[in-house]
Amino acid sequence: MTDLRLDAETRTRLWQRVNETVETYMREVDGLKVAPELDPAKLRALLEPFDFAQPLDPLAAVDFIAENLTQYQVHTPHPRYYGLFNPAPTTMGIAADTLVAAFNPQMAAWSHSPLAVEIEAHLLRAFGEKFGYAPASTDGVFASGGAEANQTALLTALTHAFPAFGRGGARALSAPPVFYVSLEAHHSFLKAARTSGLGTEAVREIAVQDDLTLSVPALEAQIAQDRQDGFAPFMIVGTAGTTSAGVIDPLEALAATAEREGLWFHADAAWGGGAALVPELRPLLKGIERADSITFDAHKWLSVPMGAGIYLTRHPDILSRTFGMETAYMPRDGERLGITDPYTHSIQWSRRFTGLKVFLSLAVAGWEGYEAAIRHQTAMGDTLRRRLIESDWRMANQTLLPVVCFVDGQQPDGGSADYLMALVRDIVTGGDAWISTTRLGSAGKTTLRACITNYRTQPADCDALVKTLNEARRVAGH
Ligand SMILES: *Cc1c(COP(=O)(O)O)cnc(C)c1O
Numbered sequence: 001m002t003d004l005r006l007d008a009e010t011r012t013r014l015w016q017r018v019n020e021t022v023e024t025y026m027r028e029v030d031g032l033k034v035a036p037e038l039d040p041a042k043l044r045a046l047l048e049p050f051d052f053a054q055p056l057d058p059l060a061a062v063d064f065i066a067e068n069l070t071q072y073q074v075h076t077p078h079p080r081y082y083g084l085f086n087p088a089p090t091t092m093g094i095a096a097d098t099l100v101a102a103f104n105p106q107m108a109a110w111s112h113s114p115l116a117v118e119i120e121a122h123l124l125r126a127f128g129e130k131f132g133y134a135p136a137s138t139d140g141v142f143a144s145g146g147a148e149a150n151q152t153a154l155l156t157a158l159t160h161a162f163p164a165f166g167r168g169g170a171r172a173l174s175a176p177p178v179f180y181v182s183l184e185a186h187h188s189f190l191k192a193a194r195t196s197g198l199g200t201e202a203v204r205e206i207a208v209q210d211d212l213t214l215s216v217p218a219l220e221a222q223i224a225q226d227r228q229d230g231f232a233p234f235m236i237v238g239t240a241g242t243t244s245a246g247v248i249d250p251l252e253a254l255a256a257t258a259e260r261e262g263l264w265f266h267a268d269a270a271w272g273g274g275a276a277l278v279p280e281l282r283p284l285l286k287g288i289e290r291a292d293s294i295t296f297d298a299h300k301w302l303s304v305p306m307g308a309g310i311y312l313t314r315h316p317d318i319l320s321r322t323f324g325m326e327t328a329y330m331p332r333d334g335e336r337l338g339i340t341d342p343y344t345h346s347i348q349w350s351r352r353f354t355g356l357k358v359f360l361s362l363a364v365a366g367w368e369g370y371e372a373a374i375r376h377q378t379a380m381g382d383t384l385r386r387r388l389i390e391s392d393w394r395m396a397n398q399t400l401l402p403v404v405c406f407v408d409g410q411q412p413d414g415g416s417a418d419y420l421m422a423l424v425r426d427i428v429t430g431g432d433a434w435i436s437t438t439r440l441g442s443a444g445k446t447t448l449r450a451c452i453t454n455y456r457t458q459p460a461d462c463d464a465l466v467k468t469l470n471e472a473r474r475v476a477g478h
Pocket of ligand 1: 085144145146147148150186188239241242243268269270271297309
């Protein structure tokens with residue numbers, strides 16, 4: 001029988017093979033097709049022999065995974081993956097995740113992993129400061145991603161507005177709660193409304209202006225209408241960097257409306273929050289310091305491996321009020337030391353040490369390293385925009401952040417959904433680059449979407465994408 005730990009000699013060979021696998025992938029990923037063939041039957045046949053009846057050699061098992069992940073995935077670390085905020089992972093982040101798996105700290109109780117918990121708290125204060133929060137009142141929690149951070153925001157906002165919510169749930173409230181997002185907001189808020197028991201009808205999707213930012217007059221009209229109709233508004237969400245178009249809602253105005261109306265203001269800066277680290281981009285986020293809570297995803301613009309969401313708040317007691325629990329079986333040392341145990345403070349209970357990949361990446365790169373990476377990506381966004389315009393592609397969004405939405409300006413039907421989706425299929429199947437389509441605004445007009453999501457993307461990669469697009473346009477017969 002194989003010992004789950006494996007013997008020392010096997011482990012030594014295993015680590016070596018894993019190291020070689022990682023390094024080979026990092027060196028060779030640029031030469032791979034960005035996207036795989038999509039054939040479910042083939043993948044199931046590949047896995048069919050794994051009936052787990054016979055133990056497998058550890059190195060053979062690793063080789064199987066290395067070979068087939070290389071073959072069967074979209075290579076998000078590829079410099080011509082122009083995708084959905086999935087970065088090339090930092091090398092320190094890869095190392096950190098390995099260390100976390102080996103040390104396996106349990107983040108539920110402070111006394112089990114005091115250093116790990118304090119590292120996360122230290123990081124939360126540091127990021128809070130970048131967003132303009134006072135360190136003394138900053139609290140927060142690491143989450144699996146932006147969706148969990150947004151759900152945390154919804155639950156804290158509910159607890160803040162309706163102290164009865166924790167015990168009685170939505171049915172205990174005298175009026176149905178509603179909250180406000182823009183039409184361009186991330187759909188994790190709809191999921192959060194479902195999983196929190198409010199239901200998706202509690203989400204008011206407010207119209208956007210031509211520039212795709214939330215319309216404040218439309219918001220204020222809807223709040224007034226809702227109050228008149230007997231609903232109980234409790235939260236406004238501003239998106240700082242929309243998923244489709246990288247647009248930043250008017251955070252200052254939203255903060256003012258929220259203050260005047262007595263509503264929680266949440267800023268979803270899952271991706272765009274990276275702008276807080278660059279002095280010349282920081283003004284774009286003006287007003288975010290007035291948010292009651294902020295979502296920031298380190299696995300997006302901070303390029304750490306998935307998943308690493310961050311929820312921040314300037315209300316130091318709200319997480320405990322939302323998630324506080326007492327049990328007989330959890331360690332109690334925290335109480336004696338005046339410490340809050342993380343399991344009383346988050347949706348998750350047992351929790352992985354997510355903060356280490358952020359800590360080691362930031363410690364080694366410094367703020368300066370991140371500033372340079374984010375600035376570079378922003379410049380590559382500008383380069384891509386310029387090159388596209390030179391080839392008669394027409395811009396469909398306005399943002400200083402590196403998300404480019406565009407249609408074909410050369411053709412009368414260059415904005416048709418069928419045409420643009422065919423172009424994307426052609427490009428993705430060809431394997432030279434990965435881009436996508438999205439729909440924008442109240443009219444839901446289809447556009448192509450290319451995001452500079454990789455800190456290694458260079459002007460030559462932008463040129464290559466434009467060349468591929470031009471070729472796809474030509475092949476399509478236009
Ligand atoms: C990506 C994204 C989310 C969801 O984050 P996950 O990490 O995928 O859970 C939420 N909001 C915005 C604006 C996003 O871009």
